Amino acid sequence: MEYIKYYDEIVKRRESCRNFIMNDVEPAKIEELYEYYNQETLLVPEIATELKTYSFDDLEKTEGSVGYNGFLIKAPHYLVLFSEEKDHYLENAGFIAQGITLKMTQLDIAACWLTVNDAEVAKKTIGEKTDKTIAAVIAFGYRDKDVTETRLDIKSPSNVEMIQSGTKAAPKISLDDLVSYKVYSQPLETEKLYTDLESALLAASKSQSFLNRQPYRLIFDDSYVYLIGLEDEITDEADKYLNYGILMFNFYAVMDSVRANAPIWTFEAADEDLKLPEDATYIAKCGI
Ligand SMILES: Cc1cc2nc3c(=O)[nH]c(=O)nc-3n(C[C@H](O)[C@H](O)[C@H](O)COP(=O)(O)O)c2cc1C
Incomplete structure (x- = not known):
């Protein structure tokens, strides 16, 4: 893939989505995400991870442990990346999950990273038994194109509410x-x-x-x-x-x-x- 294409058509095109339609993503596309994830890990390969998909009904149980100020963005699917807790496991999880997010852009799937306020509570409330911890959560699905998202500067904490009510990214650092x-x-x-x-x-x-x-x-x-x-x-x-x-x-x-x-x-x-x-x-x- 040419870099101009990768940068212009994927990295630049990607924007967080906070207004999803609740239609499911086709299973074949979700399968592609898993195929992508199953490729070699490049940052810290010795750290074992697991990738699972959940529905809104599952994530709704997380009692405010996922999302800015406990506000969970409503989406048809959520990817949860579980990881062993070893040195640099969070950077490694960020690296892996970002790869999947950009793969989603390539497949025209919209996504939004979600902050994990309490990984233990989140894992318990979704009923997951794995020994690994929750390292990253990403909401995904198709964007509701009928909702217009406005562009705001969100470099201040007082703007959390505006982000939650469905605003787009602020301009990025030059x-x-x-x-x-x-x-x-x-x-x-x-x-x-x-x-x-x-x-x-x-x-x-x-x-x-x-x-x-x-x-x-x-x-x-x-x-x-x-x-x-x-x-x-x-x-x-x-x-x-x-x-x-x-x-x-x-x-x-x-x-x-x-x-x-x-x-x-x-x-x-x-x-x-x-x-x-x-x-x-x-x-x-x-x-x-
Ligand atoms: C680690 C991390 C946690 C995030 N948590 C949330 C969240 O809980 N809720 C939300 O609406 N956006 C969340 N975001 C999305 C950011 O707000 C968004 O990426 C940023 O505002 C830039 O906008 P853009 O993704 O459209 O470029 C998170 C992003 C990252 C990297």
Whole structure:
């Protein structure tokens, strides 16, 4: 697949959906999602995961443990990714589940990530017996095209209600704000980037995040892209790590669409001094 296509037709086209029609998605399409999921895991392959699908009746029982402020978006289906609780399992779950979300875009299925406020309660109330924990939940189905969603800036917590009442994504972080060169906050001259790398960085900048806060930055040098986490008092621990996995997938997916051996992210330490400020933490790097 050409990168222009992948970025323009999939990453850019994807938007969270909060107004679904309650018709089921065709079983053959759900089967395709499972086939996609069953491919090799790329971020932390040694972590075992399980993917299950539930109905609204199942998720309705979760007593406010899923969704912003306990508000569950009504959808015909929910994907729940269960995972072993090992180092980096949430970044890994974010990476895997984001792959499935973008696969949904490709299949014209609409989706919305849902925050998990209490993984234990959610697992118990849907009656799941697995030893693994709930790492990610995604509502999916077909968009109700009769409901017009308006575009709002939701970079403030007071906008939670507006999001719940069915609003679309805020504008995303610009490439200039997201990416710096060699050290933290040193401007990058984007015209120096070659096109596929620029598309991969743009894909990262369009990543979904909890309340669209995008509390992260990238540093680019001539060998690596480094992912840097920023402190954010609103994003909870689990969503923070899911956010990282989502961004890592978006970057990877565009690189993978143009290269035979797309580079893989690693959590190994950064060798360079990235001159990070106090509220910033090095997370992962990806050779380019
Ligand atoms: C970890 C995570 C949790 C989220 N939880 C919810 C949620 O509970 N309810 C909701 O309506 N949207 C949720 N979202 C969707 C974000 O609000 C949405 O991705 C963001 O506002 C950007 O909009 P976009 O997806 O249309 O680009 C979540 C996103 C992520 C990444």
